[in-house]
Amino acid sequence: MRTRIGFATATIFEALARGNGFGLDIMRETGLPSGTVYPTLSRAEASGLVRGKWEARRQADLEARPRRRYYELTAAGHTALAEALTRFRELAGGHRARSRS
Amino acid sequence: MNADRLLRLLSRIVPAERRADWLERWRGELWALAASERAPATPARFALGAIPDAWHECAAGWRDAAALDGISGDLRRAWRAVWRAPGASLLTVLIVGVGAAALTNVIALVDATLLRTPPAIARADELFQIGRGPASELDNLSYPNVRDLADALRPVASVAAYADRSAVVGAGANAIVVAAQVVTPEFFDVVGVPVHNGPGKLSDGEPGVVLSHRFWIERRQEIDAAGRWIAVDGQPTPVVGVAAEGFVGVQASSVEPAMWLSVGTALRAEPLRRSERGWSWLWTIGRRHPGVTIEAVSAAAASAHSELVTRSALHEGTLGSALVVVDGVGLRPADRTEAARLSRLFVAAAVLVLVVALANVVGLQLTRAIAAAPATAMMRALGASRARLVRGRVFELLILTVAGSLVAWTVAWSMTSFVRATLPYPIAVSLRPEWRAFLVAAAMATAIAGALAIVPLARASRLGSIASLAGGLAIAGRSRITLALVTLQLGVSGTLLGVGGLLARSIWAAGAVDPGFETRGVLVVTLRPSMGGRSAAAVRADLIQRAGAIAGVDAVGLASRVPYVGGAETRTVTLPGTTGENPEDRVRLTTFAVDAGFFDVLRVPFVSGGVPVSADAMPAAAVFTRIAADRLWPDATRPRHLDTPSGRVQASGVTADMQLRSLRGPATPAMFMPIEATGEKPRYLIVRTARRDDVAGELRLALSALNGDVIVTRVEPYPQLIAASLPDTQVAARLALSFSAVAVMLSMAGLYAVVSRRVMERRREFGVRLALGATPASVVGVVMREVLLVAILACVLGGAMFAAASAAMRQLLFGVSPFDLQTLAATGAGIVIIALAAASGPARRAGRSDPAAALRPPG
Numbered sequence: 001m002r003t004r005i006g007f008a009t010a011t012i013f014e015a016l017a018r019g020n021g022f023g024l025d026i027m028r029e030t031g032l033p034s035g036t037v038y039p040t041l042s043r044a045e046a047s048g049l050v051r052g053k054w055e056a057r058r059q060a061d062l063e064a065r066p067r068r069r070y071y072e073l074t075a076a077g078h079t080a081l082a083e084a085l086t087r088f089r090e091l092a093g094g095h096r097a098r099s100r101s
Numbered sequence: 102m103n104a105d106r107l108l109r110l111l112s113r114i115v116p117a118e119r120r121a122d123w124l125e126r127w128r129g130e131l132w133a134l135a136a137s138e139r140a141p142a143t144p145a146r147f148a149l150g151a152i153p154d155a156w157h158e159c160a161a162g163w164r165d166a167a168a169l170d171g172i173s174g175d176l177r178r179a180w181r182a183v184w185r186a187p188g189a190s191l192l193t194v195l196i197v198g199v200g201a202a203a204l205t206n207v208i209a210l211v212d213a214t215l216l217r218t219p220p221a222i223a224r225a226d227e228l229f230q231i232g233r234g235p236a237s238e239l240d241n242l243s244y245p246n247v248r249d250l251a252d253a254l255r256p257v258a259s260v261a262a263y264a265d266r267s268a269v270v271g272a273g274a275n276a277i278v279v280a281a282q283v284v285t286p287e288f289f290d291v292v293g294v295p296v297h298n299g300p301g302k303l304s305d306g307e308p309g310v311v312l313s314h315r316f317w318i319e320r321r322q323e324i325d326a327a328g329r330w331i332a333v334d335g336q337p338t339p340v341v342g343v344a345a346e347g348f349v350g351v352q353a354s355s356v357e358p359a360m361w362l363s364v365g366t367a368l369r370a371e372p373l374r375r376s377e378r379g380w381s382w383l384w385t386i387g388r389r390h391p392g393v394t395i396e397a398v399s400a401a402a403a404s405a406h407s408e409l410v411t412r413s414a415l416h417e418g419t420l421g422s423a424l425v426v427v428d429g430v431g432l433r434p435a436d437r438t439e440a441a442r443l444s445r446l447f448v449a450a451a452v453l454v455l456v457v458a459l460a461n462v463v464g465l466q467l468t469r470a471i472a473a474a475p476a477t478a479m480m481r482a483l484g485a486s487r488a489r490l491v492r493g494r495v496f497e498l499l500i501l502t503v504a505g506s507l508v509a510w511t512v513a514w515s516m517t518s519f520v521r522a523t524l525p526y527p528i529a530v531s532l533r534p535e536w537r538a539f540l541v542a543a544a545m546a547t548a549i550a551g552a553l554a555i556v557p558l559a560r561a562s563r564l565g566s567i568a569s570l571a572g573g574l575a576i577a578g579r580s581r582i583t584l585a586l587v588t589l590q591l592g593v594s595g596t597l598l599g600v601g602g603l604l605a606r607s608i609w610a611a612g613a614v615d616p617g618f619e620t621r622g623v624l625v626v627t628l629r630p631s632m633g634g635r636s637a638a639a640v641r642a643d644l645i646q647r648a649g650a651i652a653g654v655d656a657v658g659l660a661s662r663v664p665y666v667g668g669a670e671t672r673t674v675t676l677p678g679t680t681g682e683n684p685e686d687r688v689r690l691t692t693f694a695v696d697a698g699f700f701d702v703l704r705v706p707f708v709s710g711g712v713p714v715s716a717d718a719m720p721a722a723a724v725f726t727r728i729a730a731d732r733l734w735p736d737a738t739r740p741r742h743l744d745t746p747s748g749r750v751q752a753s754g755v756t757a758d759m760q761l762r763s764l765r766g767p768a769t770p771a772m773f774m775p776i777e778a779t780g781e782k783p784r785y786l787i788v789r790t791a792r793r794d795d796v797a798g799e800l801r802l803a804l805s806a807l808n809g810d811v812i813v814t815r816v817e818p819y820p821q822l823i824a825a826s827l828p829d830t831q832v833a834a835r836l837a838l839s840f841s842a843v844a845v846m847l848s849m850a851g852l853y854a855v856v857s858r859r860v861m862e863r864r865r866e867f868g869v870r871l872a873l874g875a876t877p878a879s880v881v882g883v884v885m886r887e888v889l890l891v892a893i894l895a896c897v898l899g900g901a902m903f904a905a906a907s908a909a910m911r912q913l914l915f916g917v918s919p920f921d922l923q924t925l926a927a928t929g930a931g932i933v934i935i936a937l938a939a940a941s942g943p944a945r946r947a948g949r950s951d952p953a954a955a956l957r958p959p960g
Contacts (some may be wrong), residue, residue: 031141036150
């Protein structure tokens with residue numbers, strides 16, 4: 001079943017697609033607050049659109065810090081992102097046509 | 102609060118299995134934020150974003166299939182637990198049902214009397230009441246004054262008036278007495294109630310009646326068959342219409358009328374009421390014209406009062422010092438104050454009963470939770486959390502309170518008649534609880550039960566330890582406190598029982614009191630004079646002849662008024678030889694118009710003289726009570742005559758002192774005048790008979806032939822009527838006995854729970870006793886002796902409270918001492934029996950303790 005995603009989710013997915021795997025990086029890239037980014041990542045992970053992985057414990061232990069969770073888009077996530085971008089372009093195109101007329 | 106502390110706090114709502122990962126994820130990001138040079142947010146602002154994420158995790162946990170299975174599984178287990186203990190469950194349901202029902206009825210009463218306006222009235226907020234002041238004791242007006250007031254207020258309001266009365270409908274043996282109201286022609290227009298099935302217009306001068314919808318449905322066929330005429334007070338009267346369904350008048354505190362009579366109908370037998378300006382009998386209401394405020398009506402009323410008083414001196418004495426306007430209808434101001442006071446008492450009592458009831462229910466549940474400690478320990482060992490165990494117990498309690506609320510609905514409906522009978526004033530509106538009242542009571546019962554249950558059930562869930570698995574039990578440690586509370590409950594129950602018993606004995610004593618004349622074996626027949634053409638003398642003779650002809654009737658008497666029945670009429674006379682200007686020279690006499698048979702029936706003892714020989718004697722003669730005679734003629738050597746506005750009255754006889762107005766008061770100064778000399782038709786016929794069968798029916802039949810002149814409305818034993826002269830005592834007795842019944846039930850439940858817990862706590866002790874050779878009966882005796890001690894303590898405590906309560910309500914008692922030993926002893930015995938009965942079940946269980954299981958070592 002295809003999953004339709006909203007604009008904020010699409011923005012986050014776009015950031016993931018550009019290689020920003022950590023939530024903090026996504027926040028910097030998109031300007032969205034933590035209360036939007038992290039719940040969206042959790043929901044997307046539960047829906048199978050995003051895959052989360054813990055970084056290696058050894059690295060975190062060496063740096064004496066908690067582990068971080070790294071995210072990446074799954075194939076379904078890529079599909080959902082592409083569909084969302086197409087939808088948004090069509091919406092923007094229709095708006096421009098109406099504005100010129 | 103720093104960011105990490107916020108994260109730790111929020112992690113508590115994340116399901117346990119995800120909590121560690123969730124916290125680490127956020128802490129990892131927080132660390133990275135703190136270490137980065139271009140932080141997109143402050144740590145605190147960043148951590149705030151964890152709130153929706155934690156909530157999402159919590160909601161996801163609840164949506165988890167495993168959690169749903171847990172809830173449905175807990176519900177199924179709770180349902181099975183309820184069925185496995187039918188006795189305790191039924192008791193809980195009944196307790197909750199009665200408690201919630203009491204609260205439902207009280208809410209319905211408050212709603213019907215104080216919050217809602219009587220039904221079927223259009224735009225009730227435009228209505229007002231008007232009468233002689235002060236506002237707190239709004240008083241009625243005379244018919245001429247109502248007409249003048251209606252004319253004076255016409256620019257601002259429409260005015261109408263009504264008065265309560267009874268009417269005799271039908272003829273002969275089929276005659277019945279119904280509640281009715283006399284109304285002015287504008288009444289139905291003012292209240293905005295449509296009148297169907299007829300011209301709908303009553304006239305002051307012509308007879309006519311508007312029927313209530315309920316009465317019309319019951320009597321439609323016979324009224325239609327009679328050409329829409331109905332016999333009212335023995336006279337055919339046209340039916341001009343039927344009031345809209347549900348209309349019961351404008352006053353909640355009256356009996357629901359069956360019909361509304363025109364002034365012309367009602368005053369056929371009492372024409373003086375139409376013209377007597379000083380005879381105030383009509384309650385007056387009005388409807389403001391659109392756009393007119395209540396303040397404008399008040400100002401207009403004040404202006405009308407001044408104008409009317411100035412116009413005629415006659416108005417001054419009959420309109421009072423001011424005319425007062427009170428917004429709204431439903432209850433008169435005095436009744437509203439009384440209703441509000443009673444409502445507060447009822448609500449407080451009902452809430453107290455409900456809280457105590459639910460506390461008992463929680464105690465029962467706690468006992469069951471402790472009994473289920475081994476099962477609880479097993480569930481803990483298998484991984485169930487404490488929250489889940491508490492949830493299961495709460496589900497049990499909720500099932501029982503919901504079931505109890507359903508029982509409450511049934512009980513509340515059936516208690517409506519009892520509530521109506523308990524009130525010291527009649528109520529016309531329906532007191533049946535609506536669904537809103539029931540929902541409020543059920544919600545309160547469920548909420549209170551839940552709130553009371555959380556802490557003790559959570560504590561009980563701690564008992565699921567390894568020791569519990571092995572059969573040992575952690576001592577709850579609070580059994581003495583709960584035992585003390587149960588002792589208090591038993592004591593309160595005893596107090597209420599004792600108080601109710603004293604009041605009941607007072608009512609019985611009132612019926613057996615000797616007021617100075619004989620009431621046993623006397624029947625009082627209430628008559629309503631109708632518009633027959635025969636003379637009063639002929640009617641009196643006929644009454645005496647017909648009543649006297651009935652087998653077993655030993656004596657017959659007639660009276661305009663009978664002591665303790667139908668109110669009292671008084672006349673102030675001046676002491677002979679004085680001008681009466683000094684208040685001490687005036688004597689207020691209670692007057693009765695009676696025939697010679699009156700004294701025979703009541704066996705009134707005469708001190709001197711007797712009844713007048715002839716009613717036509719000149720000067721007129723009357724009988725006086727001794728206290729009146731001593732006051733009027735202290736010098737026994739002087740002639741005994743009295744000058745009144747209607748002429749000189751000679752004392753033909755003096756009776757012994759009698760209590761003619763109040764059983765508690767002193768002897769009544771009274772004067773008995775010959776009814777023959779007054780020209781009145783009698784309102785009461787009294788007969789003395791030794792028969793115990795239905796003489797009343799024969800009397801009605803024999804007197805039915807006189808329906809053209811007088812109509813029989815009631816036939817009642819005189820002692821019963823005298824007992825009814827103590828309405829406060831009757832109301833208090835009903836309340837005390839009904840609350841005591843509830844208190845006893847609660848006490849039994851509480852004692853059952855506490856004794857059950859004590860038995861569980863001492864299971865090992867009982868096992869040791871049995872192992873050492875004690876008989877089951879002796880173990881039962883151990884438990885019962887402890888309960889007996891509790892009962893004795895309750896009797897002592899209850900006795901002290903009873904003494905205080907009975908001394909405080911001394912004025913309600915009659916013929917019995919506040920410290921009556923018989924009542925005290927009976928109440929004490931009752932408390933002991935109740936306590937032993939409540940404890941018998943747990944005591945028998947103690948006797949059946951298994952020594953082997955009790956002696957098994959823990960661990």
